[in-house]
Amino acid sequence: MTTMALPTIFIDGEAGTTGLGIRQRLAGLSTLALLSIPAADRKDPAVRQALMRQADLIILCLPDDAAREAVALADALGEDAPRILDASSAYRTAPDWVFGFPELTTAQPDLIRAARHVSNPGCYATGAISLLRPLVDAGLLPADAPITVNAVSGFSGGGRSMIEAHDTTGGPPFELYALGLEHKHVPEIQHHAGLTQRPLFVPSVGHFRQGMLVSIPLHLDALPGRPSGADLAAALAAHYAEAAGITVSAEPVTRLEPEDLNDTDRMSLHVLANETYRQAVLVARLDNLGKGASGAAVQNLKLMLGLAA
Template identity: 65%
Template sequence: MATVFIDGEAGTTGLGIRDRLLRHAGVTLHSIAADKRKDLDTKRAILRAVDLVVLCLPDEAARDTVRLAAELGPEAPKLLDASTAHRVADGWTYGFAELEPEQVDAIRTARAVSNPGCYATGAIALLRPLVDAGLVPAGTPLTINAVSGYSGGGKTMIESHQSGGAPSFELYGLTLQHKHVPEIMRYSGLTRRPLFVPSVGNFHQGMLVSVPLHLDELPGRPTVAAIRDALTARYPAGGHVVASEAADGRLEAEALNDTNRMELRVFGNEGHRHAVLVARLDNLGKGASAAAVQNLELMLGLG
């Protein structure tokens, strides 16, 4: 039986992971009393006692727990960080198992894994196969648009929506400094910073990430079919990430809620030489808690 401690289990992601692990036959959860959360001796003892710690904390607090674990030397647990703190840090393995064929084994053998961001999960899944195939050169200027349910926006945003005080829809991140962009660039293979425009809708969870392409502006002038084939080749049927057939020109965000699945679609018009890539996922599922449990299972030999 593997032992796990969720440091920050009271937050949205932590609660999602906890709920999944409470139903997991291979895992025993350790918890810390609310009045002991900042007591270093208590936390140190828990870190020493468990096989793996999931960090569901603000970035600096996550770094503090990592430093505390490092003090334990060979008694230190494995670390899975759901914050932004270590997603592009040296020594950390990126926890997107579908990134490339070797990534599952890399996660299995890692001592420290960073769980991907929700928007980044969709963008990387769409772009990495196309960059690898040479269909989208790494220096291509790209725009990434996305909409998420409000549950990904933190306590203040959640309370605003649930109280009826939030707008139906809004753009945000318009300083163009969103924290997911560095990991999108690193793990998609892009060398030119994309324009990323996120938004939030007045629904609890669910996400769409889209990337428009002018096909004639790409060096090889690929067809819509070639783009679709590259995604299908990377993501075989039956996995958590699948390349699905384009639907009827409409796509809603909530169809994959409470799952660890992600669907990728290519909508195109050959007459206009336009294509739009779309990833659909649950920002709390494959975009957060469910992906964390997938990584945890690999790290602990449970999956």
Template identity: 60%
Template sequence: MTAQAPKIFIDGEAGTTGLGIRKRLAPLEQAGRLRLLAIDPAKRKEPAARQALMAEADITVLCLPDDAAREAVALADELEHTSHATKVLDASTAHRTQPGWVYGFPELAPGQEKLIAQARRVANPGCYATGAIALLHPLVSQGLVKADAPLSINAVSGYSGGGRKMMESHAREGGPAFMLYALGKAHKHLPEISLRAGLAHPPLFVPSVGHFPQGMVVSIPLHQGVQLAPGLGGAEVRDALARFYNQFTTHGVHVLDQPQPTMVAEGLAGRDDMELAVHSVPEAKGVVLTARLDNLGKGASGAACRNIMLMAGLENSKMI
């Protein structure tokens, strides 16, 4: 990284995630801490114009569909052994399980922040995956949840994560109040969840969309002696999560001491942190784990900005 303010190029900045990143980084640009490079809208699909900006940028952020992200990485790779090499942060699904890419979830393990800061290629996590991994990885790694246990994950997201057609359908009067989707299909976040949570096989995942723009709740039921080690209750599970995240001095994951019996998915809309909770169900000899976050915040743009801060050496800067 140069001694000057680092230059950031957002390839695909007109999309929801790209716009969210630019909005969060704008105060840092105004303060002279970084510089945002912008492409001529008429040239946003021209490989040569995009590569020219990559060659100028310290960090290139990809907010593109998977195939387009792979093509963009190929453009960046052509610069890698020149004086114009750029770091790449990919917000698509394309590289989240690929060798050679660092997973951009700083709270995944002690030392993950340093790996992100030093990496040339970082994959930003998916929104559902962020909640599921935050709940499961600490418990699997501590032996409280069996890696080969049958798991089910339910989740509801705001419609802003579903693309233009979904956003338009909900913006119209009379849009659907609630909708299950991807039924009978393997969701694209499953490989990422399985790998990063340390699971032996993919869980059953039931995603859904609610009639609200931003917000998300991921919930996972666990039974003693099935998914959970025998005899474990809510207090032990909560303590294990808190013990894991207390290892980090700076993080955006909070384990609640006293979770409420109800939860509104929009509760963290507009924020870039995440709340984890453990709800005891003694009658069923189990617990329900929940993660609440903003699908566009900690689940997308907010997470990307945290990674940009690390990759640019600006982690101590205030973003918003």
């Protein structure tokens, strides 16, 4: 009897927050073989390329410039080149890469399954796109609408320097950042939400490790057809009817906590409307390290390799 080889995975950048999260999730899968690089060789292109040659799929958990260099190393292998899942923001709007948000459209899972190159979404972008794209597609939100996205994340999403600052000194209890309005997630939000006008995005960080809320305020009477909050919720619910990890609610609440979905790969979407004042706030809640990063990467990996969800 012939024993089929297990798909082999190499995580380039496994020592970072996202890489560690992916490796932890994959460690329990008996259907995969994982390659590791010695710590002393993590920056050695020859060693990394040799591991890429052995892999069926590589996951890049690197800064943007380093991810571009890694893609060049992998693609230089020609017929031996592995498939690539990139967790950086380097290729999220690239036309020859598939965006790794399976719930984006009904066609997206098949595009991911067939792709050689898949770009994992950003955490903030996942929340914003999940709220906006279904409403644009349904004609409830104009593509040229002036959209404002507010968001708060745990400090683990801010990279090593921010994590160290909060871990060692306590960090500020809350801060706005990227106030030059040039955050790297804006292009992917605009592109994959189907917006023709650049959204205004104001991110913030709180003194908690992980968890995220992304919120988008809307004036209902400024939208085509003057929809109700229930109309918006119905469009979201229809879009995500087959999405096992995404729930939609129009139930009134007075508080939403960013940490409630921590250590899961789920996301909850909320439509909070006041029909008296014809205003609504759309909110996405997720773990920035789960559906916002490592969990999404594993979801994409399983699609790319034909593994059970």
